[in-house]
Amino acid sequence: MTEPRDPSSGYWYGSDDQSIRAVDVLNGLRRYRKAETAMRRRTRESMKMGETDLLALQFLLQSKRGGGPVGPRDLASYLGISSASTTVLIDRLVRSGHLERHPHPTDRRALILSTTATTDAEVRATLGKMHTRMLAATERLTADEMRTVLRFLESMEEAVDVIDEHEDGPSDTAPLPSPRQRAATRR
Template structure:
């Protein structure tokens, strides 16, 4: 009996892993389509997502934090933010508590472009979510949050390994 249960669990875990890969790939294709439509590169898109996520969390991001999150140098972040600001996707705002601190926020033009492009996907997402109970959504949320945390940890390990000098004696 346990063996059958283990086999069913292994099958389910494999199916979930496949679903996550397909979802990730499809979401990436949609993001790349948006980026191509608006002359953005992959890093630009990652930066816009980071700015949006920070704003939605009520903790607007600084250029320094953005650079850390994306693994970019200070000069690269400045060029990135300048480019996105010129294109109308971002704006720089001074923090009210500390005027020396500059916060990155979505600009109205950038928000309008994103809303127009991603709105139909949002409608589809709302329809999918409506098919789940609150209890089911709590489980899904916990699963996705911990998967995202695990993925970020591995991303950071990979990033750190790329920047460390090689220890290969040959």
């Protein structure tokens, strides 16, 4: 049996074989999250943007593929920021050449936001090879392994989305809506 690679992060778990294997999985997940965080930092530095800017572009690029128009209110809702912050964000992305504002086709008071062609090319150049490697790693899994990984990730999402009751904190222990549920409510 292998020992956990980072036993210090498993100090509150049991020492039986099942717990050791579970801690190995959690440590693997932590290493992945650390690598992903570093990748996001490198991407932000490469594109000279903040995290919110990248999240906004990601949302707009995904919406573009989905065909639905996105307005400032949609973007604010997705990012969980105020309308004033959204205006500042949009202005910044327009100035940097990543975003364009267009009049809404049916509501003259509203705007539609879209990424520029250069934004799509820049994101692909910055992240394309990494996404290809990630897809290749996923495609090496069998269908059963994919279902197991998905079940695990959904369970982990549920585990971390629960707000635990604390003496000085909130008393709501209901889980937050999943990204899938949040996306469904935005449609």
